[in-house]
Amino acid sequence: MHSETLSNHRHDHIFLGDAHDEHERRTRWVVALTAAMMVIEIAAGWITGSMALLADGLHMATHAGALGVAALAYAFARRHADNPRFTFGTGKVGDLAGFASALILALIALGIGVESVGRLFAPAKVDYAPALWIAGLGLAINLASAWLLGGGHHHGQSHDHVHGDHHAHADNNLRSAYAHVLTDALTSVLAIVALLAGRFLGWVWMDAAMGIVGALVIARWSWGLLRDTAAILLDVSTNPALESEIREALADGDAQIADLHVWRVGPGRYAAIISLVVADPLAPADYADRLKIHEELVHVTVEVHRCHGTHRRLRKVA
DSSP, X not given: OHHHHHHHHOOOOOOOOTTHHHHHHHHHHHXXXXXXXXHHHHHXXXXXXXXXXXXXXXXXXXXXXXXXXXXXXXXXXXXXXXOTTSTTOSTTHHHHHHHHHHHHHHHHHHHHHHHHHHHHHSOOOOOHHHHHHHHXXXXXXXXXXXXXXXHHHHHTTTTTTTTTOHHHHSOHHHHHHHHHHHHHXXXXXXXXXXXHHHHHTOOTHXXXXXXXXXXXXXXXXXXXXXXXXXXXXXXXXXXXXXHHHHHHHHOOTTOEEEXXXXXXXETTEEEEEEEXXXXXXXXXXXXXXXXXXXXXXXXXXXXXXXXXXXXXEEEEEO
């Protein structure tokens, strides 16, 4: 009887996103497209002498690597989802991958910026006609990749605004991949503008200038993803609306919340530890039942204390 009761209270710790497998499949396709275009753009930028095109190719190279990391992160999280060594599952593997790719991207943005500044003062000769064709092809590949990831991006965030905190619920691994291809598309547009200005207006400086603009855009995006993923990896409280609803559900009558911890354990998945002080307490499970309407709360621990401090009940409820 004891073992049967124990098994009823056990649960898994698989806190992956709702569309994890779909996101993994889409990301693999985009990795292949991006890697192929990366080789073409870097070779073309080198041959034609276009800094904007070379910068776009190098930018795409970082995206190919980052997207590869994203695909590996999905595979790793899936394969180890039920591994007991991961105390709260592998839901944060995607955030770790997003943080790593954003950090590398920031360093590459710095390199592109430095090189572009040098080219601004010492413009190189550019073979505009083939460079324009390659930049146009790059833009087409970027838009196709954005379309591939776009469906999964929006599907994976269909519930992101339940508590008004978009980034706290998002699949940051998919967000990283999606933003990579969008910034690729932007830098392709900048490269095309620079090449057109150089060819028809004689503004050779535009090539390097667009390289600088692209570097700044990449750096700004990188900072945003670094900030958001770091907050999740450090278990920062990212969903004040959910915390407020927990307080409203539990702190009624003589019950008061003495301590509350809510943190993200996966895309749209949260764990909570709640310490209650009550004069005439119910069982911890009774308080946990009040939170079952919040499907995003997948791991809840309720600790109940009598207000005079002579009794204590402790039970984990999921």
